[in-house]
Amino acid sequence: MQPRPTWIRVLEIVAVVALLAALGMVFFYAPMERVMGQVQRVFYFHVASNWIGMLSFAIAALTGIAYLISRKEKWDRLQVAAVELGLVFSIMGIISGSIWARPIWNTWWTWDPRLVSVTIMVLVYFAYLMLRQGIEDPERRARFAAVYAVLGFLSVPLTFFSIRLFRTIHPQVIGKSGPGAQGTFDMTPEMVHTLIFSVVTYTILYVVLLWHRNRLEGLRREIERRKARLESLH
């Protein structure tokens, strides 16, 4: 198994400290929004979580391209790790958004373009995991998964731009929200600082988790190979 380098040990500590600091900023530094009240504070980690989801799927697409060019197993390994983490962060983003929506939109869920596109994105990547499960030959599985990760990435810009392209009630963080948006607010400098810090924190945390998930995947594959070799001997 790949040993844990010093930089990842340092990053692990930085991630934990930054997460605590980000929580401190969310609850004590950022002011309370005057229309939505306390629930608006969900916004900081909700945005950070969705950002990581999309970043992770972008990494999966890039590793897909890298695999198709080089046929090196390390890219396939990293791709699985990126998709799994992308799903975890995207699902947390969806659930936290739904909790925010209940008092603001007066509903847990509505078939709004942003909510539909993010659901499609998550389902696309669940299907990626199912596809991998369905192919036994490792080389073929990696090749199909790489192509799928590249094509599946189309759902990411669709999700990101859905609030800009379609009529939606979802507020827009970067740029001006649409006329039908509900739950919009003007960010004070403290809110901007908190949002940026939360996004940076989540990115550091993501690097740590991706490294560990990638290492685990390497270990899992080594075990599979050794088991197959033993089975062929007996």
Add this chain to the structure above:
Amino acid sequence: MTPTTPPETTPFLIAGYVVLLGGLLLYVVTLFWRYKQALADRTFLDEIEGAS
């Protein structure tokens, strides 16, 4: 102008952060658990390969 009082939405804030932080914690725990399982499998394979 009458000052507006924000609605009481603290329970939703708590629920939101329980999901966000709980989800992260749960993922870290499953990662750790999978590591543990994989290391146990590897030790087992080491023993079998050593014996054969």
